[in-house]
Amino acid sequence: MTPDRGAPPVVTGWSALSSLGTGADAFAAAVRAGRSGLVDVRGMFDGGELPRHTACAMPGFRARDHLGRKGTGYLDRSTALAVVAARLALADTDLELGDDNRRTTGVVLGTTAGSIRATSAYDRDTLTQDRPYLVDPMLFPTAVMNSAASRCAVWHRLHGVNATVAGGQLAGIDALRYGRTLMARGHADALLVGAVEEFSPHMAWGDERLYGSEPGRAPLGEGAVVLVAEDAERVRASGRSADAELPAVAFGRFAPPGGSPDPGKGLADCIDRALRQAGVHADEVRFVATGERGIPHLDAAEQAGVDAVLGPGTHRLRIKELVGECHAAAGMFQLAALLALHRNDPALDGRTSVVTSVSSGGAVGAAVLRGFSRTRRGHAG
Amino acid sequence: MDRRVVITGLGPVSSIGTGIAAFGASLRVGRSGISPVTSFDTTGFPYVMAGEVRDFVPGAVLRVLDPREWGRTSLFAAVAARLAVEDAGLDPATVPPERAGCVIGTTSGESRVLQGLTEQWVAEGMPALSPEDVRQCPPSRIAAAVSCELGFTGEAMTLSAACAASNYAIGYAYDLIASGETDYMVAGGADSTVRWAHAGFYRVGALAEHACAPFDRNRSGTLTGEGGSALLLETPETARARGARIHAEVLGYGLSCDAGHPVAPDPAGIADCMRRAHRNAGITPADVGYICAHGTGTPANDLAEVTAVREVFGASPPPMSSIKSMLGHTMGAASGFGAIAAVLVLTQGFLPPTINVTEPDPALVPVDPVPGRARPADVRVVQNNGFAFGGNNAITLFGRAT
Numbered sequence: 141m142t143p144d145r146g147a148p149p150v151v152t153g154w155s156a157l158s159s160l161g162t163g164a165d166a167f168a169a170a171v172r173a174g175r176s177g178l179v180d181v182r183g184m185f186d187g188g189e190l191p192r193h194t195a196c197a198m199p200g201f202r203a204r205d206h207l208g209r210k211g212t213g214y215l216d217r218s219t220a221l222a223v224v225a226a227r228l229a230l231a232d233t234d235l236e237l238g239d240d241n242r243r244t245t246g247v248v249l250g251t252t253a254g255s256i257r258a259t260s261a262y263d264r265d266t267l268t269q270d271r272p273y274l275v276d277p278m279l280f281p282t283a284v285m286n287s288a289a290s291r292c293a294v295w296h297r298l299h300g301v302n303a304t305v306a307g308g309q310l311a312g313i314d315a316l317r318y319g320r321t322l323m324a325r326g327h328a329d330a331l332l333v334g335a336v337e338e339f340s341p342h343m344a345w346g347d348e349r350l351y352g353s354e355p356g357r358a359p360l361g362e363g364a365v366v367l368v369a370e371d372a373e374r375v376r377a378s379g380r381s382a383d384a385e386l387p388a389v390a391f392g393r394f395a396p397p398g399g400s401p402d403p404g405k406g407l408a409d410c411i412d413r414a415l416r417q418a419g420v421h422a423d424e425v426r427f428v429a430t431g432e433r434g435i436p437h438l439d440a441a442e443q444a445g446v447d448a449v450l451g452p453g454t455h456r457l458r459i460k461e462l463v464g465e466c467h468a469a470a471g472m473f474q475l476a477a478l479l480a481l482h483r484n485d486p487a488l489d490g491r492t493s494v495v496t497s498v499s500s501g502g503a504v505g506a507a508v509l510r511g512f513s514r515t516r517r518g519h520a521g
Numbered sequence: 522m523d524r525r526v527v528i529t530g531l532g533p534v535s536s537i538g539t540g541i542a543a544f545g546a547s548l549r550v551g552r553s554g555i556s557p558v559t560s561f562d563t564t565g566f567p568y569v570m571a572g573e574v575r576d577f578v579p580g581a582v583l584r585v586l587d588p589r590e591w592g593r594t595s596l597f598a599a600v601a602a603r604l605a606v607e608d609a610g611l612d613p614a615t616v617p618p619e620r621a622g623c624v625i626g627t628t629s630g631e632s633r634v635l636q637g638l639t640e641q642w643v644a645e646g647m648p649a650l651s652p653e654d655v656r657q658c659p660p661s662r663i664a665a666a667v668s669c670e671l672g673f674t675g676e677a678m679t680l681s682a683a684c685a686a687s688n689y690a691i692g693y694a695y696d697l698i699a700s701g702e703t704d705y706m707v708a709g710g711a712d713s714t715v716r717w718a719h720a721g722f723y724r725v726g727a728l729a730e731h732a733c734a735p736f737d738r739n740r741s742g743t744l745t746g747e748g749g750s751a752l753l754l755e756t757p758e759t760a761r762a763r764g765a766r767i768h769a770e771v772l773g774y775g776l777s778c779d780a781g782h783p784v785a786p787d788p789a790g791i792a793d794c795m796r797r798a799h800r801n802a803g804i805t806p807a808d809v810g811y812i813c814a815h816g817t818g819t820p821a822n823d824l825a826e827v828t829a830v831r832e833v834f835g836a837s838p839p840p841m842s843s844i845k846s847m848l849g850h851t852m853g854a855a856s857g858f859g860a861i862a863a864v865l866v867l868t869q870g871f872l873p874p875t876i877n878v879t880e881p882d883p884a885l886v887p888v889d890p891v892p893g894r895a896r897p898a899d900v901r902v903v904q905n906n907g908f909a910f911g912g913n914n915a916i917t918l919f920g921r922a923t
Contacts (some may be wrong), residue, residue: 163678167692173529174531177736188647189647189648190649196762206861221903222674242780243793246776246778247778252659252660252661253631253635253660254681255531256635256658259629259635259717260638260639260642262717262721263635263636263639263715263717264639264642265720266716266720267639267640268643271525271565271721272564272565272566272716272720273565273566273567273720274722274724275717275720275721275724275780276724277648277721277724277725277726280721280724280784281724281783281784281910281911282912283718283721284628284629284683284911285627285628285629285660285681285683285782286628286681286682286683286909286910286913287911289911289913290683290778290783290910290911290912290913292912293778293780293782293911293912294780294781294783294911297780298778298780299777299778299779299780299790299793300777300778301776301777301778302776302778302780302911302912303681303682303689303776303912303913304678304680304681305678305679305680305681306627306630306659306660306661306679306681307661307679308659308660308661308662309661309676310661311661314678315651317676317678317750318678318680318693320695321693321697321700321702323778323869324700325699326699326801327692327775327776327797332868338679341647342647345647345650346655346658347649348648349650349651349652349655350652350655350656358637366730372687373917391675391676391677392619392675393622393664393665393668393669393674393675396673401674406674409619432628432697445670458683463582491628498663501659501661501662501678502665503661503665511722
């Protein structure tokens with residue numbers, strides 16, 4: 141591994157697994173068509189009543205349909221989503237993994253808190269079993285937050301850095317920042333960088349208890365996105381091309397929306413800093429993929445930040461209208477939506493877009509993406 | 522060209538003391554922080570010991586956060602961070618806020634809050650979940666708590682690599698400062714003891730009944746612990762400019778993943794991690810004068826760790842003790858406590874003991890676990906091991922300030 145490489149990483153393959161479909165092409169088709177993934181989720185959980193009848197969920201998702209029966213019995217849903225998304229991303233890239241580069245290829249995965257359902261169910265057993273210690277030893281790792289990332293490594297035999305960033309709404313930005321630093325500082329040659337969120341009664345009721353009085357909010361969603369991030373120089377030197385360059389990612393933490401220091405102004409600073417680092421003028425930005433979620437007091441901060449730098453005229457892409465509120469995976473779905481627009485459209489080659497995220501706690505972030513179509517590549521996705 | 526990165530502040534919140542003076546004194550005398558669990562009802566549990574922080578009063582240290590608005594783990598992190606900047610003699614208001622941040626490791630996040638939510642679920646059903654508890658649940662709040670307490674607006678990341686998380690955090694903070702991306706970082710970890718972790722460790726046969734006795738022939742497992750550990754990292758230039766005392770230097774770190782068994786440690790993955798750390802820091806095994814062990818006290822961990830040490834260090838490895846013998850396994854905070862201990866080894870010239878060792882395991886020779894009592898030593902480089910479920914390995918290296 142070479143320390144201190146200068147160029148930011150590039151994306152050579154990606155996947156999106158969501159209510160919109162399985163894999164990058166299905167996701168891209170749904171985004172182009174503006175198709176929503178909202179489905180009836182009644183009956184998705186045995187005996188568990190849900191506050192709403194619909195969500196952007198995947199009631200039919202079963203790990204074994206993708207991975208076979210072997211080893212899938214003890215995967216929690218978040219872990220299963222991540223392992224499948226990682227497999228899809230590896231099938232989408234022309235990076236070839238062998239014994240040598242598996243040692244320097246790792247995983248950085250964003251999460252809210254792992255599988256809250258798995259952790260809570262594990263704890264429930266300590267209260268409801270005949271003895272409090274009668275928990276299932278095989279499920280112990282699923283109660284821990286790094287389950288998804290570490291299982292991705294086991295499944296795909298990746299011995300490089302393995303990390304989980306618990307960033308919630310900012311997890312996509314966090315994973316990109318951490319991944320970039322790891323690669324730039326020589327800790328990894330290639331990384332699966334992604335994020336995952338599962339739909340569960342726990343998430344649904346938590347959302348209802350916090351935001352039940354917000355009728356316009358995006359329905360909950362679930363899914364995983366995984367990017368294959370590689371060293372730009374190495375990709376170029378081997379004559380390969382990339383789906384996207386990620387020239388800059390910026391982060392800041394301010395007061396919750398409405399408070400001081402103002403996160404809207406903080407976001408504006410972040411976007412400005414990221415554009416300067418990328419060497420891009422605001423009027424060159426084609427799309428801004430926001431995390432707006434239909435909760436006015438939270439969206440206001442994001443809109444203020446975006447408007448201040450990019451102007452109200454820049455085309456907004458609000459992917460939560462299609463894929464739902466996927467919390468930790470939200471930022472990665474925003475980025476995937478941009479990749480989706482580029483995938484089959486050479487007219488957009490080289491155009492620059494921005495991803496923005498704002499959390500209810502006042503964390504803000506912006507990523508700059510320069511995308512390219514698949515038609516210029518040797519192999520189709 | 523890399524900038525050098527030094528440690529100027531230490532903030533431990535632990536079962537053997539809060540603040541560096543109390544913590545250091547306990548390490549030196551080999552004090553145990555283990556006591557019977559009081560945070561949950563242990564009725565029906567065969568084993569009931571843990572390393573709870575009994576005297577935690579966050580309001581006594583915090584200046585900004587209202588303790589009622591934050592979960593226990595966030596409060597551990599924020600108090601540890603406040604203690605670290607105080608130890609460093611740094612008034613956080615005097616630094617450019619966008620050039621200062623934090624990265625905090627955790628295994629289970631706001632596990633005490635989630636435990637409360639699960640109790641509400643079992644007792645009254647999900648429609649009765651407390652909105653305030655739901656709001657306090659996300660682990661991203663742990664880093665947010667630190668930044669909010671200190672007024673930093675730069676990086677605020679919660680990293681979870683299970684029980685190696687603090688070392689991941691220290692490594693990331695080191696990289697951000699060394700590369701010039703930022704100037705001040707609080708790095709460390711925090712976790713809270715909970716019922717499910719106690720049950721899980723018991724059920725997989727990894728929990729000790731009375732005491733955690735790493736490297737002992739009759740070691741039977743670990744004990745769960747809790748707390749917060751924080752270190753303030755900056756450059757020698759900023760430290761000297763305000764006349765701060767430099768405790769030690771961060772030399773580098775390494776990360777690897779076993780990508781094998783979800784629970785059992787793998788000596789090959791651990792050895793690989795050691796080599797990566799040594800290469801990153803530009804040192805050789807012969808430079809290392811002491812290893813602060815991961816040392817959980819389970820038969821499997823200690824054997825795997827010593828096997829890896831033998832592979833990398835050969836026939837005469839440096840002494841290697843486990844402070845988990847005193848603290849229990851503080852999960853996401855553990856390797857942060859290891860880093861703080863490493864700094865004390867470098868600055869105060871003693872090796873902390875592995876307590877509870879009555880008969881060092883002959884299968885683990887030639888490793889010297891510093892059994893029972895602390896010992897004076899002149900050490901220039903310390904290696905701090907952190908391993909975790911999922912085969913997430915992370916090792917940091919610290920050197921004496923020069």
